[in-house]
Amino acid sequence: MSELRAPKGTQDVLPPESGRWEEVISRFGSAAHRAGFGLVIDPLFEDVEVFRRGVGGASETVTREMYEFDDRAGRRLALRPEGTASVVRAFVQHRPPLPWKAYYVTPAFRYEQPQAGRYRQHHQLGVEALGTEDPALDVEVIALLAELYASLELRAVELRVNSMGDAACRPGYNAALSDYLAAHETLLCGEHRERWRANPLRVLDCKQDRCRSVRDAAPRISEAWCDPCREHRTAVVEGLKALGCDYVADDFLVRGLDYYRRTTFEFRSLALASAQDAIGGGGRYDGLVQSLGGPAIGGVGFAAGIERILLACDAEGVLPACSERVQVFVVDITAGAAVAPVLLRDLRRAGISADRAYDSRSLKAQLKLADRSGAQLALIVGDQEAEDGSVLLRRLRSRQDDDLDSQQVVAQSLVVAAVRRAVTPR
Numbered sequence: 376m377s378e379l380r381a382p383k384g385t386q387d388v389l390p391p392e393s394g395r396w397e398e399v400i401s402r403f404g405s406a407a408h409r410a411g412f413g414l415v416i417d418p419l420f421e422d423v424e425v426f427r428r429g430v431g432g433a434s435e436t437v438t439r440e441m442y443e444f445d446d447r448a449g450r451r452l453a454l455r456p457e458g459t460a461s462v463v464r465a466f467v468q469h470r471p472p473l474p475w476k477a478y479y480v481t482p483a484f485r486y487e488q489p490q491a492g493r494y495r496q497h498h499q500l501g502v503e504a505l506g507t508e509d510p511a512l513d514v515e516v517i518a519l520l521a522e523l524y525a526s527l528e529l530r531a532v533e534l535r536v537n538s539m540g541d542a543a544c545r546p547g548y549n550a551a552l553s554d555y556l557a558a559h560e561t562l563l564c565g566e567h568r569e570r571w572r573a574n575p576l577r578v579l580d581c582k583q584d585r586c587r588s589v590r591d592a593a594p595r596i597s598e599a600w601c602d603p604c605r606e607h608r609t610a611v612v613e614g615l616k617a618l619g620c621d622y623v624a625d626d627f628l629v630r631g632l633d634y635y636r637r638t639t640f641e642f643r644s645l646a647l648a649s650a651q652d653a654i655g656g657g658g659r660y661d662g663l664v665q666s667l668g669g670p671a672i673g674g675v676g677f678a679a680g681i682e683r684i685l686l687a688c689d690a691e692g693v694l695p696a697c698s699e700r701v702q703v704f705v706v707d708i709t710a711g712a713a714v715a716p717v718l719l720r721d722l723r724r725a726g727i728s729a730d731r732a733y734d735s736r737s738l739k740a741q742l743k744l745a746d747r748s749g750a751q752l753a754l755i756v757g758d759q760e761a762e763d764g765s766v767l768l769r770r771l772r773s774r775q776d777d778d779l780d781s782q783q784v785v786a787q788s789l790v791v792a793a794v795r796r797a798v799t800p801r
C-alpha cells in the first residue's frame with residue numbers, strides 16, 4: 376500500500392515549529408483585542424456565490440484557484456480562498472451594530488502552483504472593520520499590522536500604499552489603461568497578451584520583464600484620482616506620517632482581489648525573494664457589503680500569511696522555535712505512590728507547565744525523557760521521598776542568574792513555591 380502523505384501544497388506543522396505559530400497568533404489576537412476587534416469564527420466553506428460576488432468573478436483567485444465542489448445535496452460550495460468575503464457575508468446575515476470590528480485566524484485555500492512560501496492551504500491572520508469610510512480607520516488598520524511585525528522584531532519590512540480610486544474615477548482610469556495596453560499589446564508577456572482584456576489592472580503587477588517595461592510608461596492611477604479619492608488618500612498618508620509609519624507610494628500596487636476601492640496596501644519583507652515577499656496586505660472595499668446584499672457602508676481590513684511571516688522571521692533570524700516543551704518534568708520512581716499526579720496537578724494549577732513519564736520506566740530512561748522535553752527542572756520522587764514528604768529538585772539547564780544548587784531537597788508542600796523561584800517564566 377502506498378504511503379499516505381499530506382496533499383500537494385499543504386503541510387503539517389508540528390511542535391516545536393507550531394510553538395512559533397502559537398506565538399504569532401497570540402500576539403496578533405491580543406493586539407486585535409486591544410484595538411477593539413472581536414473574534415469571528417465562520418465556516419470554511421460557503422455558497423460559491425459569496426466568493427464570486429464578493430471577491431469578484433474576474434479575479435484569478437476565483438476563476439482559476441478556487442476549490443469548488445457540490446455537496447451531497449447538489450449545493451455548489453467553495454472552500455474559502457480568503458477571509459474577507461465570508462466575514463462580510465456574516466455581517467450581512469447578522470447585522471451587528473456598526474462600526475463592526477472583527478478579527479479572524481483561518482486557513483485559506485487556493486489551487487496555486489506550490490513553491491516556497493506559496494501553498495494550496497495557507498493560514499491568514501486578518502481584521503475587517505465595517506461601517507465607516509473614515510480614513511482614520513485605514514490608518515489604524517495599517518498601523519495594527521505594522522505593530523505586529525515590529526513586535527516580532529521584523530525590521531526589513533516595507534509598507535507600500537496606493538489608492539485604487541472609486542466608482543467615480545476608476546472606470547476612466549480603466550479605459551485609459553485599456554487604450555494604452557491595446558496599443559502595446561504585442562509587447563506584453565505571453566499570458567497577458569491573451570488575457571489582459573479580462574482585467575487590465577492585472578498587467579500592472581505582472582512580474583514578467585516584458586509587462587514591467589510596458590507598465591513603466593502606462594497611465595498612472597494617481598493622475599486619475601477624483602477629488603474625494605485624493606482627499607482620502609492624503610488623510611491616510613498624513614495619518615501614517617503622524618504615527619511615524621514609513622511607507623512607499625506605489626501607483627502600481629493593484630492587488631489580486633477585485634473588491635478594493637481607494638486604499639490598498641501591502642507589507643513586503645525585504646529579506647524574502649520577490650515571489651513570496653508579500654507578508655500581508657489589504658485595503659478598503661466600500662462596495663463589497665452592498666454587493667453581498669447589505670447596506671451601502673464602507674469597510675477596510677487586512678490579512679497576513681502566517682507561513683510568510685515565519686519565513687520572514689527565519690530570514691531575519693528572529694522568533695526561533697522554543698525547544699522547551701514544558702518547564703518541569705516529574706520523574707517518579709516510586710512503586711506506585713500517588714505523588715506524581717498531585718505534583719503535576721498543583722504545578723499546572725499554579726500556571727507552570729509540567730509533564731511526566733509513564734509505564735514505570737527506569738530512572739535513567741525517565742531522566743532521558745526529562746532532558747528531551749526541554750524542561751528546566753526535574754522533580755524526582757523515589758520511595759524515600761514519598762515516605763518523608765519531600766521531592767528532589769534537580770536543575771537540568773543552567774540559568775545565568777542561577778542561585779539554585781544543582782540539586783536540593785524540598786518539602787512537597789513547598790514545591791510549587793520553590794519551582795516558581797527556579798524557573799524562567801514563559
Ligand code: HAM
Pocket residue numbers: 456457458459485487492493494495496497498499501502503631632653654655656657658659660675676677678679680681682683
Ligand atoms: P491576499 O493578499 O490575497 O489578501 O492574502 C493575504 C496574505 O496571505 C498575503 O499577503 C500573503 O502573506 C498570504 N498568502 C496569500 N496567498 C498565499 C499562498 N498561496 N501561500 C501562502 N501565503 C499566501 C487577502 O486575502 C485579502 N482578504 C486581505 C484583505 C482583508 N483585504 C481586506 N481585508
